[in-house]
Amino acid sequence: MEKFSREFQGYNRKEVDDFLDDTIKRVEMVLEKIKKQETEISLLRKELEHYKDIEKSLNKVLANVESTSNNIKRMAQYEADLIVQEAKGNANRIVNESLMRAEKIEAERNRAEKNLKTFKNRLRSIVEQQLDVVDEIEQLEIE
Secondary structure, eight states, X not given: OOOOOEETTEEOHHHHHHHHHHHHHHHHHHHHXXXXXXXXXXXXXXHHHHHHHHHHHHHHHHHHHHHHHHHHHHHHHHHHHHHHHHHHHHHXXXXXXXXXXXXXXXXXXXXXXXXXXXXXXXXXXXXXXXXXXXXXXXXXXXX
């Protein structure tokens, strides 16, 4: 605390007034500083609330994205399973058709083989008959 000089009827008025003026200025500066800090705190609180709102929104979006991603994965797996089932069905159909065609070709081959044997036998028979005729002609010519 400051010491004031004494005068008649108390302390020196000028010194006391100067001290009070200085103290008032200091108090006003402190009050102004407090007011600025309160304003800054208020702005920071508002900004914090804004960022909290953004965080909530981002968390909701992230949850939606995750849910959508899971749905897409599930649908893709379902479609893949359908494609595999369809491919297996097509493969079975193709194999069955191929087996049927192979059986048909085998039957045609057997029929052709049988017809060839029959043709050979008939041709052999005709050739033998012709040879018999040739033999008869030779015998007739000889006699």
